[in-house]
Amino acid sequence: MKLNVAIEKNVLIFGLYGELDSHTYENIRADMDTSICRYKYDKVIFDFTNLTFMDSTGIGMLIGRYKILKGLQKPCYILNANRSITKILQMSGVFTIIRHIENKGEIV
Amino acid sequence: MNNYLELKFMSIGENEAFARNAVASFVLGLNPTLEEISDIKTAISEAVTNSVVHGYNESKEGEILIKVSIVERLVVIEVRDYGIGIDDVEKAKQPFYTTKKEDERSGMGFTIMECLMDKLQINSSGDGTVLSMQKEICK
Numbered sequence: 001m002k003l004n005v006a007i008e009k010n011v012l013i014f015g016l017y018g019e020l021d022s023h024t025y026e027n028i029r030a031d032m033d034t035s036i037c038r039y040k041y042d043k044v045i046f047d048f049t050n051l052t053f054m055d056s057t058g059i060g061m062l063i064g065r066y067k068i069l070k071g072l073q074k075p076c077y078i079l080n081a082n083r084s085i086t087k088i089l090q091m092s093g094v095f096t097i098i099r100h101i102e103n104k105g106e107i108v
Numbered sequence: 109m110n111n112y113l114e115l116k117f118m119s120i121g122e123n124e125a126f127a128r129n130a131v132a133s134f135v136l137g138l139n140p141t142l143e144e145i146s147d148i149k150t151a152i153s154e155a156v157t158n159s160v161v162h163g164y165n166e167s168k169e170g171e172i173l174i175k176v177s178i179v180e181r182l183v184v185i186e187v188r189d190y191g192i193g194i195d196d197v198e199k200a201k202q203p204f205y206t207t208k209k210e211d212e213r214s215g216m217g218f219t220i221m222e223c224l225m226d227k228l229q230i231n232s233s234g235d236g237t238v239l240s241m242q243k244e245i246c247k
Contacts, residue, residue: 022157022213023121053128053146055153059214084146091223092203092216 003028005035011108012041019053025061032061036068043107044069044076046098054085059092066097077101111137111178119160119170119189128152131176135183138245147224148183148243154217155187155239161208163191163237181245185225190236197230 001024004015014032018024036044046062048054062078069076078100081089089095101107113134117123128149135148156172164170173188194200201222206215222228227242 019125021121021124021153022161023124026121053149053153055150055157056214056216056220057157059216060212063214064212084143084150087143088150088220091220092214 001025001027003031005031007039007041008104008108010042011045012036012039012043013045013047013104015047015049016051018051020051020058020061021053021055022057025057029061032065033068036065036072042074044074045079045101045104045107046076047079047104048081048085049079051082051085054088056088056092058085059088059094062089062094062098077107079104110180113174113176115174117172118168119164119172119191120168121157121160121166123172124153124156124160127156127172127174131174131185134176135178135245138178138181138183140245144243144245148185151221151224151241151243152185152187154221155241158217158239159187159189159191159237161211161213162194163189165192181247183243183245185239185241185243187239187241188236193234193237194230194232197232201230 001020002017006013076098078098080102115130131152132145132149159172170189170191175186177184199205201218203219204215206213225241225243229240231238
């Protein structure tokens with residue numbers, strides 16, 4: 001699991017690589033939260049293009065970050081989740097609070 | 109095809125990935141779809157996480173046992189730990205119910221296992237928990 005943090009224009013982009021589970025999440029959680037506090041941006045994208053696997057840890061991660069970002073009045077989006085991950089996110093209702101986008105251009 | 113596999117490993121987070129990928133590899137002989145493999149991987153990941161995080165409370169001192177049997181096209185999986193067990197199974201199965209909210213646990217583990225597998229049975233006592241799951245792999 002690897003986290004890549006980038007800023008494009010006014011958008012903070014978290015690129016997730018590999019397999020996200022409760023163990024691998026421990027390695028990226030602090031970096032994510034530090035970036036949320038440190039940088040200046042208007043919107044956040046969780047880029048799932050290269051995320052090959054995710055279990056319910058991802059639901060906790062997204063709902064947790066959504067709450068923080070809502071407090072900061074910054075909207076967030078999920079980019080390009082694969083079919084299996086989409087299935088889990090649908091099951092848990094995450095898409096009712098965080099929009100799924102297929103193209104970065106919609107936001108950046 | 110009939111076949112079986114047994115795995116016994118330490119209850120540490122590093123083994124979540126090992127366990128789901130090992131079971132997925134074992135089932136590959138049935139030529140499952142990507143979706144079926146992914147469903148099984150996710151269910152195993154949820155079950156093992158439960159044992160590591162809840163059963164053994166992240167003490168890293170427990171043992172987790174996985175048995176997989178293949179009977180024709182039916183995959184039968186048992187995940188067993190000897191941890192503290194689940195007080196109230198019905199409550200634990202409710203979506204979004206978690207005893208570890210401060211850890212950002214979603215409380216969706218059992219819901220996901222139930223949705224992705226054809227069958228889920230939970231047997232728990234003070235001596236540990238056994239999850240039994242089944243999934244038919246389509247031809």
